Amino acid sequence: MQQVTRDIPAAIAALQAHFGERASSGQSQREQHAHTTTWIAPELPDLVVFAESAADVQRTVQICAEHRCPVIPFGVGTSLEGQLNAPEGGISIDFSRMDQVLEINAEDLNVTVQPGITREALNIALRDTGLFFPIDPGANASIGGMTATRASGTNAVRYGTMRENVLALEIVNAQGQIVHTGTRAKKSSAGYDLTHLMVGSEGTLGLSTAITLRLQGIPERIVSGSATFPSIDAACKTVIDTIQLGLPVARIELLDPMQVQACNQYSQLSLPEAPLLLVEFHGSDATVDEQIAQFGELAADHGCNQIDTADSLEERNRLWQARHDAYWAARALKPGCTAHSTDACVPISRLAECISETREDLDANGLTAPILGHVGDGNFHVLLLLDESDTDEITRAKGVVERLAARAIGMQGTCTGEHGIGQGKQAYLRDELGEAVPMMAAIKRALDPDNILNPGKIFSL
Numbered sequence: 001m002q003q004v005t006r007d008i009p010a011a012i013a014a015l016q017a018h019f020g021e022r023a024s025s026g027q028s029q030r031e032q033h034a035h036t037t038t039w040i041a042p043e044l045p046d047l048v049v050f051a052e053s054a055a056d057v058q059r060t061v062q063i064c065a066e067h068r069c070p071v072i073p074f075g076v077g078t079s080l081e082g083q084l085n086a087p088e089g090g091i092s093i094d095f096s097r098m099d100q101v102l103e104i105n106a107e108d109l110n111v112t113v114q115p116g117i118t119r120e121a122l123n124i125a126l127r128d129t130g131l132f133f134p135i136d137p138g139a140n141a142s143i144g145g146m147t148a149t150r151a152s153g154t155n156a157v158r159y160g161t162m163r164e165n166v167l168a169l170e171i172v173n174a175q176g177q178i179v180h181t182g183t184r185a186k187k188s189s190a191g192y193d194l195t196h197l198m199v200g201s202e203g204t205l206g207l208s209t210a211i212t213l214r215l216q217g218i219p220e221r222i223v224s225g226s227a228t229f230p231s232i233d234a235a236c237k238t239v240i241d242t243i244q245l246g247l248p249v250a251r252i253e254l255l256d257p258m259q260v261q262a263c264n265q266y267s268q269l270s271l272p273e274a275p276l277l278l279v280e281f282h283g284s285d286a287t288v289d290e291q292i293a294q295f296g297e298l299a300a301d302h303g304c305n306q307i308d309t310a311d312s313l314e315e316r317n318r319l320w321q322a323r324h325d326a327y328w329a330a331r332a333l334k335p336g337c338t339a340h341s342t343d344a345c346v347p348i349s350r351l352a353e354c355i356s357e358t359r360e361d362l363d364a365n366g367l368t369a370p371i372l373g374h375v376g377d378g379n380f381h382v383l384l385l386l387d388e389s390d391t392d393e394i395t396r397a398k399g400v401v402e403r404l405a406a407r408a409i410g411m412q413g414t415c416t417g418e419h420g421i422g423q424g425k426q427a428y429l430r431d432e433l434g435e436a437v438p439m440m441a442a443i444k445r446a447l448d449p450d451n452i453l454n455p456g457k458i459f460s461l
Contacts, residue, residue: 011069062176075142081422115144150200157376171206219282236352259370266329344408345417379417
């Protein structure tokens with residue numbers, strides 16, 4: 001791609017004239033729209049535009065296209081691999097005010113929303129319909145951000161990821177045109193699957209302005225549980241047996257002893273500080289009881305010495321809130337530290353091996369780093385707690401992250417199960433996908449020839 005001449009000052013002037021107070025160049029606003037949770041330094045945009053409609057997004061992109069000015073989408077800021085940074089400057093479009101449910105189609109089990117609505121707000125809006133949106137990445141992320149990074153989460157083992165749950169998109173492309181990529185039909189063979197090309201593209205191919213999602217019926221009964229094990233290996237092997245048996249667990253999360261300790265201290269729990277699986281079962285009274293009994297037998301085969309269940313909404317919420325607060329709980333283990341989260345995903349048969357080798361690598365390098373994750377689909381996270389003034393510790397941590405990516409890829413897995421590539425994992429993408437990367441770059445060049453949509457993410461052109 002030839003070097004593009006950008007006229008960012010002209011774009012800023014035009015946007016400020018059009019949007020007035022909804023276009024902010026204040027330092028604090030710019031800083032808020034470039035924060036990261038990695039060792040990647042924040043790279044601030046030049047201007048933040050607060051969009052309130054698809055027309056606002058369209059006009060912003062049209063102005064930026066005219067001046068070849070970069071455009072970086074911003075939801076609620078939960079991305080983890082530098083997706084929000086503006087390495088070439090440009091305009092951050094804040095979608096937080098586009099937070100409405102546009103249409104609920106209860107009979108068809110789908111809903112259309114604006115991208116700025118969060119998953120928690122969406123489920124509150126759906127509460128009276130008897131339906132819910134199941135994807136739960138832990139953080140209260142925006143639906144637009146979850147779509148952009150192809151988010152997963154605690155329910156993925158049963159309900160899938162964003163890839164399986166996005167039916168159609170309305171997007172603004174790099175030329176400022178509004179494009180509809182699909183319909184509300186459950187399936188289609190009409191042309192290229194542009195919807196799922198956009199899901200996971202991290203804002204590099206188009207900006208979502210409306211998203212149509214699959215919904216699920218709220219189960220008749222929900223029971224959560226916790227099971228402790230003598231080792232990480234035993235817990236992982238229980239997960240493997242559970243999946244291979246086809247037991248329809250809705251959630252199955254692993255917390256290593258360090259993470260359990262952090263959750264106990266932060267959330268005032270009294271969980272045994274040993275390798276722990278948090279599980280959840282959905283269905284009728286009879287099927288849930290059967291699932292719990294089957295899971296108990298599998299866990300016992302691997303030395304599980306304690307299983308506790310939580311049937312009431314209050315008990316279940318307390319247990320899962322502790323899981324959702326795991327990031328903040330872990331940070332409290334090492335006050336003054338910075339937390340750097342990384343993830344990997346491997347075939348379920350290699351899960352125990354991958355986690356065990358990663359734990360050994362962390363311990364050998366003297367790093368404080370709890371492990372937890374959505375292990376029902378082979379995905380786990382490492383939360384590195386680091387003193388950023390200690391250059392040696394940072395170097396050791398980067399080495400661990402590099403080896404984890406290589407380990408996962410070597411096991412025919414992926415360097416990222418749900419965080420995305422962004423800026424932070426570009427070095428591993430070619431190792432994982434080989435000649436698919438130039439194919440991706442060709443698609444980017446075709447759809448965004450001036451490279452204005454979130455440039456510098458996924459790969460460099």
